[in-house]
Amino acid sequence: SLGINAVAQDKKKIAVVTDVGGRGDLSFNDMGFKGADEAAAEFGVELQVAQPASEADYLPNVRNLARTGDYEVIIGVGFLLTDAIETAAKQFPDQNFALIDAVVDQPNVLNFVFQEQQSSALVGALAAMTAAHYDYSKVGIVLGIEIPPLWKFEAGYRFGIKWGLDYYEKVTGEKANVDLLWTYTGTFSDVAKGKSSANAQISQGAGLVYNVAGPLGLGILEAVKDKLNQQGKEAGPPFMIGVDANQDYMGNGNKVLASGMKRVDRASYIAVKRAVEGNFEGGTEVLGLDDQGVGMSRYNQLVDFIQFGLKGDQIKEEDVDTIKDNWLEMREEIPHFVWTGVNELENLIVSGSLTPPAPSTEEEMKDVRKEYP
Amino acid sequence: MEFFTSFLRILVISLNAMVPITLAAVGEIIGERSGVIDIGLEGILLISAFTGAVSAQATGSPYVGLLAGIVTGFAIGALHGFISVYLKGDQVISGVGINLFGGGLIAFGLIAVWQTPGHHIVPASARMPKIDTPFGGISYITILTLVIVFLVYYLVSNTKLGLKINICGEHPRAADVAGINVERIRFFATVSGAMLAGLGGAFMSLDWFGVLTKELAAGRGFIALATVVFSKLNPLLALLGGFIFGFFDSLGVWVSSAAGVKKYIPWQFILMTPYIVTLLAVAGAIGRARFPDKLGEPYQRE
Amino acid sequence: MLTRIYEQVKPILNSFLAGLIGLAVGAIIMAIWGYAPFGAYDALFTAIFGSFYGFSSTLARATPLILTGLTFAIGVRGGIFNIGAEGQVFMGALAAISVSLLSLPSGIHVLVAIIAGAMAGAIWSLPPSFLKITRGVHEVISTIMLNWVALYFGMYAVVEWLGDPQRAEKSISAATTSRLPIMVSGTSLTYALFVSLAFSLLIFFLLWRTTLGFELRVVGQNPAAANYAGIKENYSINSTFILGGLAAGVAGALQIIGHPPTYALYSDLSTVRNLGFDGIGVALIGRNHPIGVIFAAVFFAGLNVGARTMQITAGVPLEMVRIIQGVIIIALAAPELIELSNQLLPAVRNWINEVKAS
Amino acid sequence: MPKTDTAEGKDTGRTLLRAEGISKGFPGVWEHLILNEIDFDVKEGEVHTLLGENGAGKTVLANILSGFYGSTAGKIYIQGEEVELNSPQDGLEHGVGMIHQEVMLAKPFTVAENVTLGTDDSDFSYPLDKVESRVYRLSQKYGLEVDPTVRVGDLSAGEQQRAEILKVLYHEPQVLILDEPTSLLTPQEAQQLFKVLRGMADEGFGIVFITHKMEEVMEVSDRVTVLKLGKVMGETDIEETDEEELTEMMLDEKIPIHLERKEFKKQSTSLSVEDIYVTGPRGNTQLNGVSLDLHEGEILGVAGVSGNGQSELIEAITGLREIDEGSLIIEGEDMTNASPREIQEKGVAHMPEKRREIGVVEPMTVGENMVLRDYRDSPFSWHSVLNRSAITNHAEEIIEEFDVIAPDIWKSETRILSGGNIQRMILGRESWRDPEIIIASHPTHGLDRRAVSHTWELFIDLRDSGSAILLVSEDLDEVISLSDRIAVMFEGNVVGIVDSDEADKSELGMIMTGA
């Protein structure tokens, strides 16, 4: 036995198991935690977080929690936990599990997958039009390690850029030449690589850089700040584009133009809610633009995530108003038609008349790269 | 022209990338010249990045943070020096332990202090200002590093103290009979070397990245060790080595960002280049390094 | 007589004392940040020794560490500071996955996978060996650099060559015929453990019962004497590298074919990362002896395994154990810890008395 | 500088340094004392020689007097005042300087740099030119010719020695201790050194001169103290004693040298060295066209002042050193630059001079060291697997036959064996096969009398049964009593070969010094 829980528990418990990126990545894992945390507060349950030090800890972490039988639901944040959840789900058929970003076909596992290509398409279109507006010749994307979930981001972004440029031409009558710079850094942890990649992209003419590498965004933001410093400016362009969470508040609110959000927090909230209310069932939920599972960041989420930033000690209370003002001002600067365009693209996708590519194999990804260079 | 400005930009990036490696390597050179090897550089970089960030944030002053990094280097250097110089312990083992300890402490500290297991952004008020150039910001620490390199070079090749350090590594008995306190010199060299590594660590969190992550050092401490071998214990060559590595590291990322290149060379292979170039440089140009005769051996009079 | 016994058990006492120092420093650090050290250690040790499940997990974790510990230990015996296990493990793992593409009967498939891993590890140990022998390039440089090259190469191979068509965050999983079965159901302990143990014994035999091992140790201890004894130094250096590479390669293979649930490499190679570096610590705690390495690996792994529970029950971040492991190794560096403490203790006692008196 | 009050005369000189009841033991290792209640003093203007065999404790005493070692018991007085010397620095500050047996100069640095090291200028000033000119002036004054701007590694042994003396003189000591300063010098250099020492004594220095060579004692001393196994055997003015008395004090007993041997008849040549040239690490010639033949059933002694190429010759013959020119023929086969293993396989045994450094692997067990060069062969290994019981038997035999004192074959590290026991072990290991050829370097160095005669008998037996033995030794008595012929080396060459029946010590000495 684990030699714990000798005391009778009056409070129900839930658990979040993160992947090796761990909490504090300001995106994926933090979002999983955020949703569970909010749900825990709302439903009066106790939240336990288990972090791994390495891949070898995934299964043991899940198993250790499941063995106690104390948890209403155990949420695995990230596809890296797929096999761990699957194995544990078979071993503990009475335990509820939720899995984010991957699918395990077990009756006691509720899976959540996201249509990241959709949100990426939106920020891609935004990036392309903004770049064209400010006369930049490039937009950039910095990615972590080359894995299929990242392909969806990359593909959606490429698709969005193309759509955005077409739209720009339609509205302004000018043909804009905006090319894509893309970098796989091979890491989700070496912030320096985020910075040097973004530095390289900005120097080569990129006006916006999309962060698809979790914490490397911190490095990207640094590169943006460096460039702004040089130009003696406070606010972008160049801009960073955030990912997963709403990262708009970072950099004082005027350096991250928007974030391609992926609401992992909603997924974990849903999982907890169902487990606590007793209507938990295995299956797969696909979250997309239509149900706000993904999307481009807007003002109300900014406010929400400022709280998150405060909690994580990333920003100070006294800066909150400045951040909000800066953010509004930053967005005002962008011509109205750009936002209209993004909204139009969103409607097209939601209605199903446009489908950004979501490659799942190397081959498919190659085709996407060919089609949207 | 385009090429030229790109080049200058890469250069500016490389100047940052060079700093922690060079500082750690030059510090190590002082220690190794005196006969003490410290392979715990990675650990020192990590711990001082952490203590530097904590102190800078607590006081709101990056300078206090840098000082804290240096003091951390001092403390760890003193521990390592005490074990290897006074207790005549095994220098390699101690260094390995320091690396492990450092990796644990920063990860633990992130959670303990900021409740974030992954990463912490150092607030702007606690970060070092930069010198702006059209090609990117240059850190004051970069300039300080250059100064330190030349000072250390001067120290080891042109001063009495340098001579003492060298002879303690080469022939400690000779130093001893000449009336030099071998243990004190070795301890001093170890500690001051570790202080430089400490500065390098604080530089990473307070200046270069402005961020603390548990893998912040990302192997730079080990690269510094390789640079020491590359340099044959010459601080100027260590600077060159640190720069070469920083340059190819930055260039690799740069090139892999350029459109088109990836069609021909996968990014993974581009990212290998700094390591391969360093290896080839050592194998082709540098060859066998000569270390002080008594490097790694504790000195015992009787 | 008593003194002789004392001399015999002194290394063990020293290691034990180092362990205590590690735990004490860990406790202090925990206390500083407001964690409860005793609760943490209670959870830690109950998790390691309190149950069959816990101990099985420990052995599972120890399995690859034994081998990477051996790589470093063999290096020390042969006079090489070989920190290349990290990269060699990657290569071994890749090779073991590659042979999953073949279809073979199960027993043979396992064997083929292990051999392929071993070969790959050994091959990756050749460049440092070659560079050292021909160009005098210090192995610290070459192994560090090649670790990185192997890392990026592995990332490439996992995506481009060995990618799982359904789940490209990882490579294809080892073919079921090439997997080592689970030994204790409900745990991750597989028969891989026996491969590790057998390999340790093999290395023990090789080092102390064969002429090759004899030569290797002579060269490691005293190259000049080796030359006098007619031993070919370069041959021996090369053997040292290769043996170490074999061990690390097998570790990589076992981490694929004997490591549930995934039996595959993630594309960031997290399945196998840090095993090589942890092996250095394991070797040092095990005093670079193949049998010592086994116990050290179990100890090292035990701390890691216990930490998982400590995190959940005592709320102490699991990184705490790295701190403890680090302090233990630092303490091991100080020779004659026991004697040192004997000398220090009276001093401390005197000091306390003085303080009291004043 | 010491006072040069020549009027006072040396016998009435003030006592500069006095040691009373000095005892010394080393922690852990030693149950007996290395020095036992030693009294010793040195006066202004005299050369006081410390005489004793290897291991008598001369160096340890000197180290204590100079502050390098601490003593377990005893007191040291300088100029009548009791002092505590905790470091060489203390010694120098009280005017005691020591020239050590091993070279205490860092080779990659110049003479002046080595000297500067000990001066108390600030750590950052670097008054090299000042030091250089001062060293130069000192060298002129005492006739110690050395260029202060040259790297120590590029100096000859004699020059290094002079540099050492200058380094110490720089501190203006009153007492100068020289530990076997002549061992690396050519006779001429030694003569020159004696002149310098006498001159310095006349100037008022107190000089402690350490040696185990009788001729030197008679030549240079005013007073002599004889040490044996850590005890003072006697102290006397040189005028009141003679060589014979001193020898008796120094040694246990007179060694009877009557070795029965078969008559030597020239048989086939086992080994021949033809016009060999060997270059040292800095391009200096170390062997300069050496030729010699070694025959079956012969002991060929090689005599010479150390540093004249004996070590290099042995290393060239055993494959440990590259031969630039010339050839090495073993049993009729050209073995020039063959590997040590190939040479060993031709039946050449080697008892090396540096026994701890290359003769054994100290951290390995006694058993393993017993087969260090034989482990490849049956019965010690079979298809690459070591046969422990065969090795155990073999080791036990050698231990038995050669009186090796070793606690345990498989548990004891060889490092804990005493020097003499290590040598016995090597003798046993290298001789058990009755090898065709034996290359022996200082085989009895550090052995006690009984072991010496045992070794000598062994060598004669081996010779009588047909082995060819090349014997290098500094001990002329040994060379003369064992050898059939004696080759004398000087400056990297064989300058003469004498039949041992016709050889006498003084004649050999003449040849050794190039006369």
Ligand SMILES: Nc1ncnc2c1ncn2[C@@H]1O[C@H](COP(=O)(O)OP(=O)(O)OP(=O)(O)O)[C@@H](O)[C@H]1O
């Ligand atoms: N540091 C030490 N630790 C242990 N034993 C030592 C140490 N130094 C010397 N000895 C031992 O003390 C004894 C006296 O040694 P010492 O060097 O004084 O001899 P010596 O008279 O100078 O002989 P030699 O003529 O060979 O120089 C020897 O048995 C030696 O092995």
Ligand SMILES: Nc1ncnc2c1ncn2[C@@H]1O[C@H](COP(=O)(O)OP(=O)(O)OP(=O)(O)O)[C@@H](O)[C@H]1O
């Ligand atoms: N490091 C050690 N640990 C344990 N015992 C040791 C160690 N070094 C020496 N001894 C033991 O101490 C004793 C004295 O050694 P030492 O070298 O002085 O012998 P010795 O008197 O010089 O004899 P020999 O004439 O054979 O050289 C020996 O019995 C040796 O085994």
Ligand SMILES: [Mg+2]
């Ligand atoms: Mg001596």
Ligand SMILES: [Mg+2]
């Ligand atoms: Mg002896």
